[in-house]
Amino acid sequence: MPDSPRSAPIIEMRGIEKAFGAVQALRSVDLVLYPGEILGLVGDNSAGKSTLMKILTGAYQRDAGEILVAGKPVHFKSPHESRAAGIEMIYQDFALCGNMDVGQNIFLGRWPRRGFFVDRRRMYAEAEGVLKRLKVDVNSVYQKVESLSGGRQQSVAIARAISFEPRVVILDEPTANLSVMATERLLETMLELKRQGVAQIIISHRLVDIFAVGDRVMVLKRGEYVGDRYIGNTDEHEVLEIIVSGTRDQALTADQARNA
């Protein structure tokens, strides 16, 4: 559950609009995320889920709307800027370098140095530390990433994200290509991050995963917000119904209920 009903949101997106040429990808979308909360973001293909998250990280620029992080308005021009504000996104393809090892990947682009040389000892020790914090097991920080299973590559991508000490982590379809075991491990990792106070947004077509770890689920359809439910007050059947029928939610939304 979110911290307490009165805790301030870590993320607020209001009235987000985005068009790609003639395609209106997002229409006046609102999103709220509380510290330590896990929010599932669902909807059919092309509903606008990835676009909304890329706007949050600054990978895409919004046409209209506001974004607040911890109550402050922000205009991220790139994921570099959102990273500095404590927001990390893990993309579906992980964006890792297969021919480099685990430690090198976790600290890609910022290998610790001692004089002219890479401080390998420190890099691998810190990599071990991050993996330990996540309670994931990748066998060895010296192993090449391309030799790891999909699930372990996923762990490396998350470890890299966590090494930036984010307050918010966004996972786009993290379980799409994972085995049952690897999915279990990933969901465990998400719960571990939640215990450490990290807020998370998970995009997934697999409602079962969202129901396993989520606090709340929000539905987009053709670029519009259509519903928002606490996991404890709904079931997969109802959420599927909202995804499919897509009628704008007339019932009390989770946020209205919270403030009522």
Ligand SMILES: Nc1ncnc2c1ncn2[C@@H]1O[C@H](COP(=O)(O)OP(=O)(O)OP(=O)(O)O)[C@@H](O)[C@H]1O
């Ligand atoms: N870079 C882009 N250029 C042009 N159109 C884009 C771009 N990114 C997204 N779109 C369009 O915006 C709409 C929303 O796409 P988006 O990828 O956000 O959907 P999604 O909900 O993530 O779908 P999926 O579940 O298939 O990943 C789609 O019509 C898509 O074609």
Ligand SMILES: [Mg+2]
């Ligand atoms: Mg997507």
